[in-house]
Amino acid sequence: MKQTGAEILIATLAELGVDTIFGYPGASSLPIHDCLRESPIRHYLVRHEQAAAHAADGYARATGATGVCLATSGPGATNLVTGIATAYMDSTPMIALTGQVSTNLLGSDAFQETDIVGITMPITKHSFLINDVSLIESTVQEAFEIARSGRPGPVLIDLPQDVMAAVVTERITANRPSPKKDHYTSEETIDRLKKIAKHLNNAEKPVILIGGGIKLAQAFDELQELVEKGQIPFVSTMMGIGSLKSPHDLNLGFIGTHGNEPANHSIHRSDFILAIGVRFTNRSTSIVEEFAPLATIAQIDIDPTSIGKNIKADLSAVCDIRKALGILSPLLEHKDRREWLSRIKKKHELMERDDKSNGCGAAGLVVQKVQENMPEGTIGTADVGLNQIWTLRNWRALAPRTLITSGGMGTMGFSLPAAVGASVGKNRCPVIAFTGDGGLLMNIQELATVGFYQLPVKIVLFNNGHLGMIRQIQDLWYGARFADSYLGNHMNFTAIARGFGLPAAHVSAENPEAGIREMCASDGPFFLEVEVDCQNYVYPIIPPGRSNVEMIYDKAT
């Protein structure tokens, strides 16, 4: 049977379970698009390659499967870069396919030639340039294996046009070196876990710190069992939010610069912290010297480079998290931790300060009201800026994978394309994309994608006329000198959204109900512009150079 390289590629992808690709064509990727037309794989045409990468990322975060994006050579490939880096920082399993000029032109500065393998080397888990048809099948298989095994991450496959167009009469497969195995459940690892269990049992004030690793290891049930059996209060990093139902008696919130007070305080007082799948970024720890001053720290991670990278780990185990928790749980003793719990809880109540918005003002309440009006299972995506914190503090993650945000990279413009990917991945599930006016403008072209495919993606734009988070920083720590953070109020976003073919409404954060009702009653896409005061900041917040418990509550302090 005659087959082209592109046909082998698509057939291999389909065999690996790929049902969706987000992409944008160009001359050198045309053989692939041409072949996709007739294939069982659905191709979603985004309006900018960055959005293809974010959509594949959102697809992966919502489903747990590996996301796939496709771009042409040259500018198409370089447009993927921010999206690949975003996936890399949050360890999303993703495959980036890029068209490339024909092999005989490589290195000749041919039209639309870029060394995308070289450009993306530091932001991919691995990458391949396929220069022979016989290598397509095995390389693609290996790429998927690499992307989803161990600590997941993006893998790029560069596909020269002639290799895609080449015709072969039989499907030849070459042998490739087999990828590394997970060699980490040795006796030694089990002993290390036993030691951690012993410490956990003996601790008086234990806290479990949850990172993004729980999601990546699909260890939701195992985590719930561990936490509930040991009655251990838990906190999370930004990436760990939603690993356990967030309305939970033992949940103290998320830690770090914009985190919740009880979470930050519990870490500060704890005598034993079990950190699972976290890498302790500076956004979570603030100044490391004063992080968890009283605690013995135990760390479990599949990536050995995460252990002790930023915070010294007294105990550690390098292990698949799901396996590790499966070993730990049976070793936990039932302990009465009511005293410790009530002590932080009491602190918690003291600190609540009668504020239902969790320090996010009217904007925070809008997030709550939107969620109340949407069906359970609705996914929320948060962009970056104040709107991200308003969303993370107020959207209750009722199931795993229902709250999605760019944590490590903090990429503005992520939430809209990620919402496209999440909705497509979850069978056209409704998704709310929260964003600021700055972030929306970074990928506003995706309103066209949402409208074209009539996806139930509802954009909630918090329009404060400013780069709000930057403005707050300038207000607090740059003597209220607002350099380059004013975007202006001259634009009519509602009209722009309508111009993209979306139904839209415009409300204020103080009186959003009518707009929210209209949005939630609509089946398809919707655009809700919410006008927000530019001084609707987030409090408490940790000043630069301070520890996690030195938060401030207003401008005066």
Next chain:
Amino acid sequence: MQEREHIISMLVNNRPGVLSRISGVFGRLGYNIKSLCVAETMNPDVSRITLVSRANSNFTEKIKKNLDKLIDIVEVKELDRGESVSRELSLLGLVLTADNRPDILRTVDLFGCRILSITDNYVILAAIGTGEETATILNYLKAYEIKDLARTGAIAIEKGGGSRD
């Protein structure tokens, strides 16, 4: 913290781009590579890299973990000097004059160098030795004009068959 020389030995898949990924790790972590030697093993799919870097004691943990993450690295180890043997090959090109000729040619006997090429006024010597021996030879010949010098840097393997190719 005290700096010293570390010998890192790696077995890697013999594929394009491997070296640039490895040097990327060193560059990103801010370590300088003092010497690097790469060649195929008996299995042509696998190459051995011996690399020497000067660094403090944090180095090994950090570099090993990060190298180990690279997909194409099969094995990475720091070699213990006592438990391994290492040699380096140097090619030295020297200008011969009537005066220095006897002294330079004495190195053949003194240090076991070999003459690879010789004309009336130029000689190329090959010297094999440990890092220390190489330093001694270079030190001796420093007095004469070493016009060209090419060194492999250390290659090393463990005693008693530590790893398999």
